[in-house]
Amino acid sequence: MPLVKPPAHQTGTVPPHPDRASVIAAIDSCDPAVRRAAAWAARVYADGVDIISHGLAVEKDPAVAEAMILNLVAIGGPKAAAVLAPLLRSQDATRRFAAAEALRDIGPDALPFFDVLIRDRDPQVRIMAAEVARGQLGGAAAQTLERLLSDEEHINVACAFIDVLAEIGSVETADVLRGYAARLPGSAYVRFTVDAALARLPKE
Amino acid sequence: MPVTGTRQAVPTVVTDDEFRKFCDFIYRRTGMSYGQAKRYFIDHRLLERVAQTESSSVQSYLALLRFDTTGRELETIVNALTVNETYFWREEHQFACLTRSILPDIVRRKRRGERVRVWSLPCSTGEEPYSIAVWLLEHWPDVDHWDIEILASDIDTRVLAAAREGVYDARSVQRLPKQVLGRYFQSLPDDRWRILDTLRGSIEFTRVNVADRNEMAAFRDIDVIFCRNMLIYFDDVSRREAAESMFACLRPGGYVCLGHSESMSRISSLFDVRRYEDAIVYQRPFT
Amino acid sequence: MTEDNVTPLRPGPAKRLLVIDDAALIRAYYRQTLEPMGFVVEEAFNGLEALEKALMAPFDLAIVDVNMPKMDGLSFVRKLRTTEEIACLPVLMTSTRDRDSDIAAARAAGVNLYLVKPVGEDDLRLFTSIMTGAEIP
Numbered sequence: 001m002p003l004v005k006p007p008a009h010q011t012g013t014v015p016p017h018p019d020r021a022s023v024i025a026a027i028d029s030c031d032p033a034v035r036r037a038a039a040w041a042a043r044v045y046a047d048g049v050d051i052i053s054h055g056l057a058v059e060k061d062p063a064v065a066e067a068m069i070l071n072l073v074a075i076g077g078p079k080a081a082a083v084l085a086p087l088l089r090s091q092d093a094t095r096r097f098a099a100a101e102a103l104r105d106i107g108p109d110a111l112p113f114f115d116v117l118i119r120d121r122d123p124q125v126r127i128m129a130a131e132v133a134r135g136q137l138g139g140a141a142a143q144t145l146e147r148l149l150s151d152e153e154h155i156n157v158a159c160a161f162i163d164v165l166a167e168i169g170s171v172e173t174a175d176v177l178r179g180y181a182a183r184l185p186g187s188a189y190v191r192f193t194v195d196a197a198l199a200r201l202p203k204e
Numbered sequence: 205m206p207v208t209g210t211r212q213a214v215p216t217v218v219t220d221d222e223f224r225k226f227c228d229f230i231y232r233r234t235g236m237s238y239g240q241a242k243r244y245f246i247d248h249r250l251l252e253r254v255a256q257t258e259s260s261s262v263q264s265y266l267a268l269l270r271f272d273t274t275g276r277e278l279e280t281i282v283n284a285l286t287v288n289e290t291y292f293w294r295e296e297h298q299f300a301c302l303t304r305s306i307l308p309d310i311v312r313r314k315r316r317g318e319r320v321r322v323w324s325l326p327c328s329t330g331e332e333p334y335s336i337a338v339w340l341l342e343h344w345p346d347v348d349h350w351d352i353e354i355l356a357s358d359i360d361t362r363v364l365a366a367a368r369e370g371v372y373d374a375r376s377v378q379r380l381p382k383q384v385l386g387r388y389f390q391s392l393p394d395d396r397w398r399i400l401d402t403l404r405g406s407i408e409f410t411r412v413n414v415a416d417r418n419e420m421a422a423f424r425d426i427d428v429i430f431c432r433n434m435l436i437y438f439d440d441v442s443r444r445e446a447a448e449s450m451f452a453c454l455r456p457g458g459y460v461c462l463g464h465s466e467s468m469s470r471i472s473s474l475f476d477v478r479r480y481e482d483a484i485v486y487q488r489p490f491t
Numbered sequence: 492m493t494e495d496n497v498t499p500l501r502p503g504p505a506k507r508l509l510v511i512d513d514a515a516l517i518r519a520y521y522r523q524t525l526e527p528m529g530f531v532v533e534e535a536f537n538g539l540e541a542l543e544k545a546l547m548a549p550f551d552l553a554i555v556d557v558n559m560p561k562m563d564g565l566s567f568v569r570k571l572r573t574t575e576e577i578a579c580l581p582v583l584m585t586s587t588r589d590r591d592s593d594i595a596a597a598r599a600a601g602v603n604l605y606l607v608k609p610v611g612e613d614d615l616r617l618f619t620s621i622m623t624g625a626e627i628p
Contacts, residue, residue, distance in 0.1 A: 003337055003406035004319070004351045015421055032491075036452070040417060063451070063474050063489075070444055093563030094473065097513075101560060105441050127558065127587065156587040156608050163514040189609040192523065196516045469539035473561040477539065479546035479576070 020045050027055035035059070036067040043071045053083040062094060073102045078109045085113040088128040100131035111141065118144060127160040134164050142168045146176045155184070159193050166197035173201055214255050215262050218247045222262045226250060229270065234282060234359065235415030235442035249284045253277075283362045290331045292338075292372070293379045295432065298461050299335065301482035302428065303344040306459050310427050311350060313457060319351045322428045323453070325414065327356035330367030331376060332430060333407050334399050338380075338388050355423070357412035364409050370399035415442060420449040427455055432463035435471065447472035454488040461485050506623040507531045507549065511541040511567065512556040512585075521554060524612050525619055528628065538567030545577045551623045555602075557586040557593075565600045572601040581622050585610050 018026070018041050026038035035055060042051040049072065056068045072080040084106070087099035103110040110132060117129035133141035145161045146169070152158040158180060165173050181194040218226075223243065231237050238246050250262065257277070259265035269277050293299065302322075310320060324333040333356035340347050358364050374395045377385055389397040412419050414434070429450055435443050450460055451474045460475060461483070462468060468475050468486045475486035508530050510521045518534045526532055533550070535541035537559040545553070553571070557564040564584055572578050584602040586593060597605045604618060620627045 002347050002350060002352055003340075003403070004353055005406050005408050017418075040448075040452075066444075066472065066474065067448055070441075070448060073441060074445075093558050094561065094566065097558070097560035097563070101440075124558075124588065159516070159609065160514070163516045166516060187609070188612050189520065192520045193516050196519050467540060467543060469543055469561065470536060473539055477543050477546065479543075484543060484547065 017041060017044065020047075024051055027051055032061045032064050035061070036064045039064065039068040039071045043074050048075050049077075049079045049083060056083065065095060066098060069098050069102045073105045076106050076109060078112070081106050081110040081113050084110075085117060088117055088125050089122070096128050097131065100128045103132045104135050107136075111136075114141060115144065118148060123154040123157045126154070126157045130157075130160045130164045134167055136168060139168075142170065142173065146173060149176055149180055152180075155187070155190065159190070162193050162197045166200040169197075169201050171202055174198055177201075215251065215259075218250055218262055222266065223247065223250075225266055226262075229266070230282075230285070231439070231442075233278060233415075234413060235439075235445070236282075236285065236437050237439035237442065238285075238437075246285070249281070253281050253284060279361055283360045286326075286358075286360045286363070290328045291376045291379060292331050292335050294331065294335070295464055296379070297482045298430070298432075298485075299339040299343070301461070301480050301485060302336070303340065304482060305480035306428055306485065307340075307344060307346070310457070310459075311346060314350075316349075317351075319353050321353045321355065321426050322430070323423065323426045324354065324356040324430045325412070325450075326358040326360070326431075326434050327364075327367055327409065328358060328360075329363045329372075330356065330370055330399075330407075330409070331372070332356070332432070333367070333409075334370065334388075334403060336430065337403055337407065338384060341388075342384060354407045355410070355426070356407050357410045357423075359411065359413050361411055364411055367409050368404070370404045372397050372399075414446050414449065417445070417449060420453060423453045425455050426453045426458055428459045428461065429454065430461050432461065433466070435462065435466055443471045447474060451475070451488055456488055456490045458488050459485050460488075505529055505531045506551040506625050507533065508619065508623070509533050509535060509541055509544060509550045509553045509580075511535045511538065511553060511559070511564070513537055513559045514556075517556070521615065524615050528616060528620075528625075530619065530623075530625075538562030538564065538570070541567055542570060542574070542577075545571070545580060546574075550580055552581050552583060552619060554583045554585065554619070557584065557588060557597075565596060568597075568600040568602055583618060583622055 023038050023041045023045065026034050027042065029035050039052055039055065042048040045051065052068050052072055056065060059065045059068060069084070072083060081103060084099045084102050088096055090096045090099070103113065114129055114132045117125055120126055120129065130145065133145055136142070142165060145165055149158060149161045152161065162177060165177065177194045177197055181190055184190045223246065227238050227246070254262055254265040257265060257268060259268060269281065272278065307320065322336055324336060327333050333354050337354055340352060356367065371392065377389065377397050385397065388400055388403060390400060392398055414420065431450060435446060438446060447468065476489050478485050478487050508525060510518050510532055512518050513536055522532045522534070533544055535544050539562045541553065555564045555567060568582050571580060571582070581603045582601065583604045583606065584597050585606050585608050587608045589607045594605050604622060606614065606618065616628050
């Protein structure tokens with residue numbers, strides 16, 4: 001019989017949690033596996049956000065960065081949000097998106113950062129900030145997007161707002177979208193986007 | 205609560221608030237998330253436990269659940285919430301992929317004497333790990349050249365007990381060819397079948413909460429994880445954490461097989477997608 | 492796809508498009524614009540899902556956004572070009588980014604054509620037809 005049962009000690013034995021000093025050392029290791037383990041271990045310490053943010057600032061390995069961002073979400077709070085917010089400007093699209101998703105998952109503590117970034121001068125940052133609002137159903141974030149949409153100059157940013165509003169908007173969102181479409185009557189793209197969003201919004 | 209002097213009637217309704225509190229609690233403790241779509245199912249299981257624990261109200265059951273330091277009530281309700289729909293050689297094409305493509309790739313990088321480790325997670329009542337064992341013995345030409353460990357885990361202790369028993373009804377084994385059934389099962393009265401003792405004894409069954417990183421850390425150097433139809437019950441963050449944990453459990457180059465309706469592409473970018481003749485699977489990169 | 496082997500969209504088999512964008516409304520826009528012309532449109536939400544779909548069934552053209560979660564458009568194209576079974580799939584990239592450096596990066600990754608968003612209906616129909624060798628509208 002080629003099937004063998006592992007000796008009992010090989011499964012079910014939980015290794016001890018590393019102490020804080022070893023976690024701080026491990027986050028700088030040259031071995032990605034050690035760094036990702038450190039990102040996980042850091043979450044139990046009071047200064048976990050600092051430890052991870054130190055590592056994330058220089059992290060090149062996308063898989064390790066993903067683990068670090070995931071653990072910032074697990075720790076949560078305004079400090080974790082403050083580490084993630086600047087990453088919306090990253091040159092790396094995957095990193096930008098991971099940060100936006102993480103801010104979305106952090107929830108209310110990320111909203112003050114959302115309020116600033118959604119008004120950023122860089123249209124690319126506004127597009128990413130809109131992602132933070134996805135999932136914040138029927139709340140202040142949707143109202144912010146509605147208010148800003150009326151003045152938005154950039155058609156791609158506007159369409160990003162509309163895409164998110166189609167998911168999180170309310171009955172009242174419909175008029176805001178119609179108002180925006182009326183400003184650009186010649187654009188089939190805008191007309192289509194608004195019509196598709198209207199079809200997705202809740203009715204009375 | 206007013207004292208009426210008579211026995212309270214059994215509660216029959218779960219309020220929106222109670223539903224939300226209950227789901228929040230289950231989510232925090234296990235990572236399983238349920239929305240309104242599952243409302244009927246959840247209410248039913250919850251009221252069942254309220255009645256069985258003789259709680260006077262849903263509210264007081266929730267208090268019992270929250271303050272039960274032994275964790276026994278959590279275990280019971282989790283058992284009730286976990287749906288176990290499974291049978292032998294379910295999604296057979298993935299087992300074909302295992303023996304035709306995945307294992308040949310894995311053993312190519314192994315030295316003689318090293319073990320091949322396959323993990324069934326969640327294993328439910330044992331159909332999947334036993335299916336893997338039987339499939340390997342039947343279909344992998346190399347099976348006699350390697351020592352194979354099959355690990356099997358679930359959060360639900362009740363199904364683990366059933367898995368160790370290894371007794372199945374006719375519906376469960378209906379996809380198995382007659383000769384295979386005859387070779388690995390012993391016939392019991394009432395058209396039930398028991399897996400042979402040698403096979404039962406060769407599989408290690410353990411309780412694991414996938415949402416608990418520490419428990420997952422006990423599993424390392426796995427070559428293949430079968431994780432089918434579990435992540436669909438998790439929310440976004442829990443899914444990503446589970447993918448992270450599985451990544452850490454695998455050896456570089458190891459594989460994850462998900463259910464046919466599941467895809468890693470919306471969960472995590474940690475794995476490389478691999479298209480083989482029989483299935484799409486996910487591989488932990490080598491670097 | 493070779494230049495001298497251009498086949499008209501009708502009456503030959505329908506050309507298959509893989510539309511990759513995280514925004515549901517944009518995927519719907521592509522679908523609504525291109526399906527009436529006889530194209531078969533399949534959608535993917537990010538680069539990873541697109542790789543999976545491209546490995547499962549053959550496509551004539553991928554229309555890819557840059558900004559996407561988990562695997563962005565550029566990483567998708569790089570991965571595509573090094574994955575044997577699908578390395579030759581033509582790619583039309585659409586992006587909100589319009590700097591020369593963005594376009595150069597796309598070229599270097601292996602993008603065949605780069606259009607700045609929003610892409611109007613006429614342009615979308617025209618370039619999709621050209622790149623799939625379909626009848627030009």
